[in-house]
Structures are given as C-alpha cells and as structure tokens.
Amino acid sequence: MKLSSLVGSTISGLLLVLVLALMAVEALPPSPASSESKSALSVSTPVAMASAAVSDTGLENESDNTPIRGANIGGVFLIEPFIKPSLFDQFLSRDKADIPVDEWTFSAALGKVEAKRQLEEHWDTFVTRDHLETMAESGVNWIRIPIGYWAFNLTDDEPYVDGQLPYIQRVLEWSRDIGLKVELDLHGAPGSQNGYDNSGRRGVPEWLHSRINVDRTLDALTKMTKIAVEWSDVVYGIQILNEPSRWKWEVKDIFAFYNEAYDLVRSIAPDVWFMIHDTFLSPNEWPTLVAPRWTQALMDTHIYQMFDNYMVTMNETTHIDMVAKMAEDVTKFDKSNIGVVVGEFSAATHDCTKYINGLGRGSRWEGTLEGVADHPLCPFATCSCTGDYGSNYTEYSEHYKSFLRSYIDAQLAIYDQELAGWFFWNFRTEGAPEWDYILGVEQGWIPSFPRTAMPKIEESSVVVFDDAQTTHATTSNAGESQYQFIKSTRGIAVNLGMAVAIAYSMLLPF
Incomplete structure (x- = not known):
C-alpha cells in the first residue's frame, strides 16, 4: 500500500x-434552562421575534431573544397621588371631603385654566430625556406610557384637561433617538373601568354601563393606534385598556370589548402587538379572555404582594418563595397560549407608601386602612411605617436593602427569563423608594442589565450584573457543567x- x-x-x-x-x-440532552424555559438562551420571546423583523429600531446589538425589559412612565399623563404626592398635598388644608383624590377631582378643584397650567409644568418636567437615557444605560429597552382617554376624547362637561399629546410625542422622539421601544397604554376609560385612582377617577366604575362610554373608549383607542402607525419605528405595542375590573363587569362583556378592540386595532395597525390585561383573573381562567384568531397578542399581568391582608403579614423568606408560587400558572399559560408580560411589579412588600392605597385611606401595615384593617397587619409584634418601611431610603438598613435585591432578583429570574418580559412600576416617584426604578438601580437593589441581549449559550451561561457581587444563573450547576x-x-x-x-x-x- x-x-x-x-x-x-x-x-x-x-x-x-x-x-x-x-x-x-x-x-447530549439540553441543560434545564434551554429545555424548559423561555429564557434568552434558547427560545425567542414573541416580542423579541417581532424586534428581529424590524431593523430600524436604533437598539444596539439586540438579538431576537432579548425579552422586554421595561419601566412604566406612570403618573405623568395620568397623575396618581402616590407617584407625585406634592400635586395633591397643596389641598391638605381643606376639609377631608374636599381634598382631591384623583385627576378628575384634582382638575375640578383647580378649574381648567389652573389645572392645565400645573399639569403642563408637570408634563414638561417629571419625565425628561435624561431619565430615559439613564434607564437605557441600565438595560431598559422598552417603556410603557399610560395615558388617560381625555388626551384623545374630552367633553366640555368633564373637568379633565387635554394637551398631553405634544409631550407624549416628545417622549416618542426621545425614545427614537435613544433606541427604546414603546408600548402605548390606555390607562383610563370614560366612566372608569375599575374605580381606582389609576383610572383617573376613583369611586364607582361606570364604564360598561353605557355604550357611549365604550364608543368613546374605542375612539380614544383609534387615535392612539394611529399614533402607533405614525411612529411605527418606535411604538411596538398597544395596550387596549389597563385593569378593567372583573369584580364589576362580567368577564364575557370584557372579552366582547377586547374582541371589538382587536378588530379596530388590526384595521389600523396590522402588525403592532395587541396587549390585553388579565382583569385580575387567575391564569387558569385567562383563556376566556383570548380569541384563537388573534395574532401578535400578549397578556399583561400585574403581580404585587402588598395589596392583600395575608401577604403583608408574610416574612421576607416567604415573600421571596411566593414569587415562584404566584408565577407558576403564569409561566404555564405563557408556554401554552399567548405570551405574557408582567406589565407592573415593584420591590414593595408593604403598603406603608404614602397614598399607595389611595389618598387619605391609610395602610394595612399600621391598621389604618379604612374598611379593611382595624388592627396592624405586618410580620412583627409592632408595626410602624418608619425606618425600613418609611419613605426615606437613606434610613434603610443594609439587611433591608439586601432583601430588596433578593426579592427583585427572584422576580426577574422568572419575568426576564421565563416570560416575554416585564415593566417595572414606576420609572420614578417623588418619595416611594421601592417603586422607583431609577433610584433602585442607583442604590443597587435593582440590577443593571447589559445593553445587548442576554448572552447566548455559546457565549456564557450566567449573567453578571455590574452593580452586584452575585450572579443570575440561567442554568443549574449540572447544566453549567454540561455546557462547559x-x-x-x-x-x-x-x-x-x-x-x-x-x-x-x-x-x-x-
């Protein structure tokens, strides 16, 4: 040879x-993360796939498996007392019955001229380009902008004032320049869809009691969707209505509105993400809110642990354990139906925050919440809204700040890697530290993400945050060894x- x-x-x-x-x-079998989760390691989120299809977003180095990492621009174009208490504290010398508690009564108390003057100053200063750039530097790639219907559809007999649109468009311009995607969120409907101050009008909701209210809601949604078309390189999602209340309305009636809104939005914007709220139903009931014919649809759920008499009494370990328990059925739905976005969550596990339950209503923590708690509800022998549970973050103990980081990490381990993504509530506040994204990143209990997508499996199997000594493992130790x-x-x-x-x-x- x-x-x-x-x-x-x-x-x-x-x-x-x-x-x-x-x-x-x-x-070889895949590691646990790549076989079971919708993490950025192996499975593209629905929103990420849409991002990949559009190349002119301005985001740098994002791949098709980057989840939504967002913050709400709440309390700007629909004011809430807890986000900016100073807007409402000017009335505290009045009799209790005359103190405004929402945007409706705020505007009525001041009259249209003065209300517009104060609100224009607020719109002009409370959210700035610097805020958006700061968040983008920490890894935020989306923002959610809550808007009241009165920005689009206002009658003479309503005390609200309009004029928000130029300021909203300015935020869109900043977002385009910075490279942020935007979800426009109809946060308040005529008659109020839930009776909360976050709808613009606290009290008895009247939204679905009148076809006129529904038609006005759809009119506002039409105008909002046209903005999405005009800013198609910036606006990627439309949330048709925030938190309509299942306790007030029949689920079938809410679904009927969702279906009607779907046809309207699709007739104007065929490709924008159509986002609905879960109406506070449990995840196993969410299929009743979704039509099989829908495309490009996402479920929005809001996950909090402080608006419940039992949860505010849980200790820190239980709060962290509860994160996975509350999300278990959510992730199942995400894998079997449309994708899920946690549209609101925070670092708070108590309701001490000023006005968080509504102006003048007190707290469960100290036993002063009217009609709910006649004695303190907290995990300790005595309860006080001071120190770790007060509004001054400089008084927080190192232990409490460590807990806040662990609690946020527990949430992001699921929302960021198992679901389509998340929006923290809120981008900033006037004095509510656990609800303030920018402050949380600055103080270290909210992690910064790299500006690019989460590393793929051939690059790394852990994400190391710049502002912490710990890591978020995206696979188990066995999976890591196998990967190596x-x-x-x-x-x-x-x-x-x-x-x-x-x-x-x-x-x-x-």
Missing part, C-alpha cells in the same frame, strides 16, 4: 471518529478537524 493511501485511510478514519464524536456531543463540557469538546473537535484537514490537504496531488 502506498504511503499516501495509508495516510488517507487513517485520516478518513479519524474524520469518521470526529464526526461521530460531534454527533455524540450534539446528542460541550463547549470544550466542540473546541477540541473543531481544532482536531482543522488539523486533520490541513494534513490531508498536504498529501493530495495538485
């Missing part, structure tokens, strides 16, 4: 072994293959 034939046979055998080795490596083995074996195989190929080519006749 000639030497070249012998070498050729040997190399052919080596190549066969190499191929078999690579096949064996590829056949696969990576090493692939490297050896590739290098061996190159060497064999070079040697073989040297023996070939030319």
Whole structure:
C-alpha cells in the first residue's frame, strides 16, 4: 500500500471518529434552562421575534431573544397621588371631603385654566430625556406610557384637561433617538373601568354601563393606534385598556370589548402587538379572555404582594418563595397560549407608601386602612411605617436593602427569563423608594442589565450584573457543567478537524 493511501485511510478514519464524536456531543440532552424555559438562551420571546423583523429600531446589538425589559412612565399623563404626592398635598388644608383624590377631582378643584397650567409644568418636567437615557444605560429597552382617554376624547362637561399629546410625542422622539421601544397604554376609560385612582377617577366604575362610554373608549383607542402607525419605528405595542375590573363587569362583556378592540386595532395597525390585561383573573381562567384568531397578542399581568391582608403579614423568606408560587400558572399559560408580560411589579412588600392605597385611606401595615384593617397587619409584634418601611431610603438598613435585591432578583429570574418580559412600576416617584426604578438601580437593589441581549449559550451561561457581587444563573450547576463540557469538546473537535484537514490537504496531488 502506498504511503499516501495509508495516510488517507487513517485520516478518513479519524474524520469518521470526529464526526461521530460531534454527533455524540450534539446528542447530549439540553441543560434545564434551554429545555424548559423561555429564557434568552434558547427560545425567542414573541416580542423579541417581532424586534428581529424590524431593523430600524436604533437598539444596539439586540438579538431576537432579548425579552422586554421595561419601566412604566406612570403618573405623568395620568397623575396618581402616590407617584407625585406634592400635586395633591397643596389641598391638605381643606376639609377631608374636599381634598382631591384623583385627576378628575384634582382638575375640578383647580378649574381648567389652573389645572392645565400645573399639569403642563408637570408634563414638561417629571419625565425628561435624561431619565430615559439613564434607564437605557441600565438595560431598559422598552417603556410603557399610560395615558388617560381625555388626551384623545374630552367633553366640555368633564373637568379633565387635554394637551398631553405634544409631550407624549416628545417622549416618542426621545425614545427614537435613544433606541427604546414603546408600548402605548390606555390607562383610563370614560366612566372608569375599575374605580381606582389609576383610572383617573376613583369611586364607582361606570364604564360598561353605557355604550357611549365604550364608543368613546374605542375612539380614544383609534387615535392612539394611529399614533402607533405614525411612529411605527418606535411604538411596538398597544395596550387596549389597563385593569378593567372583573369584580364589576362580567368577564364575557370584557372579552366582547377586547374582541371589538382587536378588530379596530388590526384595521389600523396590522402588525403592532395587541396587549390585553388579565382583569385580575387567575391564569387558569385567562383563556376566556383570548380569541384563537388573534395574532401578535400578549397578556399583561400585574403581580404585587402588598395589596392583600395575608401577604403583608408574610416574612421576607416567604415573600421571596411566593414569587415562584404566584408565577407558576403564569409561566404555564405563557408556554401554552399567548405570551405574557408582567406589565407592573415593584420591590414593595408593604403598603406603608404614602397614598399607595389611595389618598387619605391609610395602610394595612399600621391598621389604618379604612374598611379593611382595624388592627396592624405586618410580620412583627409592632408595626410602624418608619425606618425600613418609611419613605426615606437613606434610613434603610443594609439587611433591608439586601432583601430588596433578593426579592427583585427572584422576580426577574422568572419575568426576564421565563416570560416575554416585564415593566417595572414606576420609572420614578417623588418619595416611594421601592417603586422607583431609577433610584433602585442607583442604590443597587435593582440590577443593571447589559445593553445587548442576554448572552447566548455559546457565549456564557450566567449573567453578571455590574452593580452586584452575585450572579443570575440561567442554568443549574449540572447544566453549567454540561455546557462547559460541550463547549470544550466542540473546541477540541473543531481544532482536531482543522488539523486533520490541513494534513490531508498536504498529501493530495495538485
């Protein structure tokens, strides 16, 4: 046998072994994260896939498996007392019955001229380009902008004032420049869809009692969707209505509105993400809110642990454990139906925050919440809204700040890696530290993400946050070891293959 034939046979055998080795490596079972989760390691989120289809968003180095990482621009174009108490504290010298508690009564108390003057100053200053840039630097890639219907559809007999649209468009311009995607959220409907101050009008909701209210809601939604079309390179999602109350309305009637709104939005913007709220139903009931014919749809759920008499009495460990329990059915729905976005969550586990339950209503923590708690509800022998549970974050203990970080980490481990993404509530506040995203990042209990997508499996299996000594593991230890083995074996195989190929080519006749 000639030497070249012998070498050729040997190399052919080596190549066969190499191929078999690579096949064996590829056949290894996937790590737990890549087989079970919708993490950025292996599965593209619905929103991420849409992002990949549009190349002019301005976001740098984002791939098709970057989840929504967002913050709400709440309390700006629909004011809430707890976000900016100073707007409402100007009335505290009045009799209790005359103190405004929402935007409706705020505007009525001041009159349209003065209300517009104060609100224009608020719109102009409370959210700035610097705020958006700061959040983008920490890894935020989306913002959610809550808007009241009166920005689009206002009657003379309503005390609200309009004029928000130029300021909203300015935020869209900033977002375009910075590279942020935007969800426009109809946060308040005519008659109020839930009776909360976050709808613009606290009290008895009247929204679905009148077809006129529904038609006005759809009119506002039409105008909001047209903005999405005009700013199609910036606005990627439309939330048709925030938190309509299942306790007030029949679920079938809410679904009927959702279906009607879907047809309207799709007639104007065929490709924008159509986002609905879960109406406070449990996840196993969410399919009743979704039509199979819908495309590009996402479920918005809001997950909090302080608006419940039992949860505010839980200790810190239980709060962290509760995160996974509350999200278990949510992730199941996300995997079996439309994707899920946690549109609101925070670092708070108590209701001490000023006006968080509504202006003048007190707290469960100290037993002063009217009609709910006649004695303190907290995990301690005595309850006080001071120190760790007060409004001055400089008084927080190191232990409490460590807990806040662990609590946020527990939430993001699921919302960021198992679901389509998240929006923290809120981007900033006037004196509610656990609800303030920018402050939380600055103080270290909210992690910064890299500006790019989460690392893929061939790059890294953990994400290290710049502002912490800990890491978010995206696979188990076993998965990490397996990944490292696969990576090493692939490297050896590739290098061996190159060497064999070079040697073989040297023996070939030319």
